[in-house]
Amino acid sequence: MNEIDNLIESVSAKQPSKGSVKKSKTATVTRLFDELSDNAYARILDKLRVVLENKKPYDRENVVMEQLGIKYTTMYYIMAGKRGFPLDRLGEFCARFAHMSCHEIALGEKKPVVLPKTLSYIVKTVMQLDIMRGENDTGFVSSLIDTYKTHIKPVASLPVRPDLCVCRINELADDVQMPPKRAQAVVWGKSNNVALMFRGQQKIMLISRIEENISHVKMTSALMLCFVLDVPLDYLVCEDYTRTCDIAYKDDTGNIIPVTDKDIIRLVSIYLSLPEDMQRKMFTDIALRSTLVKTMFSLVNPF
Amino acid sequence: MPRLPGSLSADVYDGLKDYICSEAADKYGVDREQRIEKLRDYDDALRDPRHNNNKSLPTLYTLPNLLSVANISLKDIYKDLWGVELTWPDEQAEEVANIMDGFSGNVYMERFAENLCGLVHTFIEPWWEDGDTGEGRLLNPTERIKNVYMKRVSLDERPNLPEDVQEILKRLVLMFHGVSHLELPRLCEVLHVSMHWVVGYPPEVLVLGKNKYTEMFMDDFLRLSANHRSMFADLVSASPDFVRKSFLDFFKGKEGSEE
Numbered sequence: 001m002n003e004i005d006n007l008i009e010s011v012s013a014k015q016p017s018k019g020s021v022k023k024s025k026t027a028t029v030t031r032l033f034d035e036l037s038d039n040a041y042a043r044i045l046d047k048l049r050v051v052l053e054n055k056k057p058y059d060r061e062n063v064v065m066e067q068l069g070i071k072y073t074t075m076y077y078i079m080a081g082k083r084g085f086p087l088d089r090l091g092e093f094c095a096r097f098a099h100m101s102c103h104e105i106a107l108g109e110k111k112p113v114v115l116p117k118t119l120s121y122i123v124k125t126v127m128q129l130d131i132m133r134g135e136n137d138t139g140f141v142s143s144l145i146d147t148y149k150t151h152i153k154p155v156a157s158l159p160v161r162p163d164l165c166v167c168r169i170n171e172l173a174d175d176v177q178m179p180p181k182r183a184q185a186v187v188w189g190k191s192n193n194v195a196l197m198f199r200g201q202q203k204i205m206l207i208s209r210i211e212e213n214i215s216h217v218k219m220t221s222a223l224m225l226c227f228v229l230d231v232p233l234d235y236l237v238c239e240d241y242t243r244t245c246d247i248a249y250k251d252d253t254g255n256i257i258p259v260t261d262k263d264i265i266r267l268v269s270i271y272l273s274l275p276e277d278m279q280r281k282m283f284t285d286i287a288l289r290s291t292l293v294k295t296m297f298s299l300v301n302p303f
Numbered sequence: 304m305p306r307l308p309g310s311l312s313a314d315v316y317d318g319l320k321d322y323i324c325s326e327a328a329d330k331y332g333v334d335r336e337q338r339i340e341k342l343r344d345y346d347d348a349l350r351d352p353r354h355n356n357n358k359s360l361p362t363l364y365t366l367p368n369l370l371s372v373a374n375i376s377l378k379d380i381y382k383d384l385w386g387v388e389l390t391w392p393d394e395q396a397e398e399v400a401n402i403m404d405g406f407s408g409n410v411y412m413e414r415f416a417e418n419l420c421g422l423v424h425t426f427i428e429p430w431w432e433d434g435d436t437g438e439g440r441l442l443n444p445t446e447r448i449k450n451v452y453m454k455r456v457s458l459d460e461r462p463n464l465p466e467d468v469q470e471i472l473k474r475l476v477l478m479f480h481g482v483s484h485l486e487l488p489r490l491c492e493v494l495h496v497s498m499h500w501v502v503g504y505p506p507e508v509l510v511l512g513k514n515k516y517t518e519m520f521m522d523d524f525l526r527l528s529a530n531h532r533s534m535f536a537d538l539v540s541a542s543p544d545f546v547r548k549s550f551l552d553f554f555k556g557k558e559g560s561e562e
Contacts, residue, residue, distance in 0.1 A: 117426055118534065174528040176428050284538045288545050291418045298414050 037219040040106035041084040044093075047105055048078070048085070051097045068092055087222055088160050088215045091238030101245040103232035106223070111232040112246035114256055117175045118283060119271065120249040123264055125290045132293070140289070141263045145270060148282055152273045160239050162213045165225070168236055172229060242269040391511060392525065395532065399524060399539050403517040406546075415546050416516035423523045423535055444501045445482045449475055451494050468493045 048064075055063065065075050068089045077083040085093070094102050103111050115123060129140040161167070214237065226233050234245035241247070242265050248258045259265060271279055391397040406416035452472050456464070464472070471486050482490065491501055512518040524535060 118531075121425065170530070174530045280534050280537050283534055284541050287422060287538050288541060291415060291422060291542075292545070292549050294418045294421075295411065295414045298418075299411065 033220045033224055036107070036223050037084075040219055040223065043105055043108070044085045044090070045078070045081060047098050048093070064097065067096060084219055086215060087217055087219065087237050088162075088164075091160065091234065091241070091244055094234075095238075095243040101232065102234045102237055103226070103245065106219070106233050107226075110246070112248040112256075112258060113232055113235045113241050115247055115249045115259075115268070116171050119268060122271065122283065122286055123249050123259060123268065124251070125286050126264060126267065127261070129286075129290060129293065139263075141261075141267055144282065144285070145263065145267055147285075148270050148274060148278065151275070151278045152270060153275055160214060160237065162215065164214050164239060165217055165222075165236050168231075169225075169229075172231075240269050240272045242266075242272065391521075395536050396521065396525060399536050400512055400517050400521055402539050402543060403520050404513040405543060406516055407514045411550055412546060413514075413516065415542070416514075416520070419539070419542065420516055420519040420523070423520055423527070426531055426535075427523050427526055444487065445475060447496075447501050448472075448482055448487075448490055448494070451496055452476065456494070464493060 052064065064070075065072065070078075070086070070089060074083070074086070078085055090102050090105075094100060094105055098105055101110060103109065114120075126141055126144070222233060222236055225231075225236055232241075232245055234241040238244055246258060247265065247268060248256045251257050259268070271282060274282065391400055403416060403419075406412045406419075453476070461469070468490060471482075471490060475482060487501060512521060520539075524532065527535065
């Protein structure tokens with residue numbers, strides 16, 4: 001990440017020589033993320049201007065504002081550079097108008113979302129089951145898509161759920177078997193810090209000032225979360241991150257494998273847009289089918 | 304007799320010996336003298352060298368082996384040792400365990416249950432197993448408590464733990480003391496872990512489950528986060544009907560193909 005390295009160097013060069021080491025390190029990190037955040041807002045604004053210039057004069061701002069649900073005054077302040085682009089609308093803007101990922105627009109680099117455990121399991125299993133289809137069979141993935149596409153929530157993309165950031169943090173906490181109650185307590189603890197422990201590393205990583213409502217989360221905090229949790233920005237601000245970003249899963253050896261099959265990406269997209277009970281039902285369907293196939297296989301081939 | 308850290312109290316040990324010598328011998332018809340001798344051998348062999356100054360006391364680490372030698376179920380002696388009944392930690396776990404108990408009777412069901420165990424195990428992070436393999440898995444409750452404390456309780460949370468527990472944990476972590484069996488229930492309650500797991504019973508030792516698949520499944524299930532637990536609870540609840548139906552389909556298909 002050359003850009004970040006350059007920023008660290010430039011910020012460190014501006015560092016005053018006096019003061020305690022601890023204080024200066026904290027200040028460096030804060031200033032680094034402030035600068036990253038300013039750069040990100042500037043890139044988004046540039047992209048917004050390009051998008052608006054390509055529109056016809058009579059629907060130049062109105063269409064964009066209407067489709068993103070941004071008020072006229074807010075748009076005025078954004079265009080004037082007096083306030084940042086709201087994070088809860090960023091995913092929609094990237095998907096509909098910018099046609100690039102939020103992470104790419106904010107930080108200038110592409111990064112796939114590595115799916116959480118449940119989705120990784122679904123993707124891996126569905127790929128295995130789909131290989132076994134017969135010649136006239138429509139395939140397991142297609143049948144799942146047909147079954148579940150009718151259950152998609154009516155408003156899936158806009159506005160994003162207010163507690164999206166917290167849900168994503170909890171999802172990561174679930175994967176490392178940290179109790180959600182404890183993760184919540186840590187997120188909204190007295191120190192107002194987010195702390196997540198990661199397996200094997202035995203270290204606590206801290207990020208300050210994460211708001212409960214995504215519309216109040218600042219870009220600086222969101223970027224800090226991205227770096228600390230090692231996730232792209234899309235994972236934190238888009239409900240259906242397959243619309244803007246590439247996805248990948250970890251195989252049994254820990255290698256990251258990109259998902260390229262369009263049907264499987266569509267299935268992941270449907271899963272992300274389903275209500276929680278239907279998500280569980282989909283997991284149950286797939287897990288039962290897979291367990292049954294394994295059982296049959298072990299009975300037919302005992303050795 | 305003074306109680307050493309990491310050891311069972313003399314009273315509990317005496318009670319345990321009496322129990323083994325009386326009921327177990329009667330129940331299983333095993334030679335009483337031979338059993339006592341074997342117990343003594345195990346006790347000497349497994350004694351923690353750090354507290355080796357009093358040979359009449361077994362350490363907590365020897366308990367699983369003592370019970371397995373004596374062929375006594377933990378469930379039978381649990382209340383005498385810890386003062387509480389051994390139960391599943393909550394209703395959801397009990398419900399799941401009951402359904403898993405039903406997966407027995409034929410090879411088809413058992414294979415299905417075995418595959419379910421494999422599935423739930425893929426969701427468990429490897430950090431649970433750090434320093435927790437082989438002999439250590441059986442014999443080291445102190446390491447398990449330390450492991451949970453160091454990896455699951457964040458620095459922010461540590462000052463919020465009850466003071467008595469903080470004291471015990473500080474002693475465990477900083478002074479390399481073993482955990483006492485009297486402190487275990489309190490520690491497990493505060494750290495939200497199952498005492499059954501901390502004491503270190505391997506899944507092969509049936510305790511509450513009626514078959515080994517229940518124990519294997521529950522061993523992993525109890526480590527999952529609440530969200531994943533309810534996901535797997537849904538899966539297990541849906542399994543019996545699905546298995547029955549697929550079982551019938553399987554044999555119908557076989558009959559059809561034979562005809």
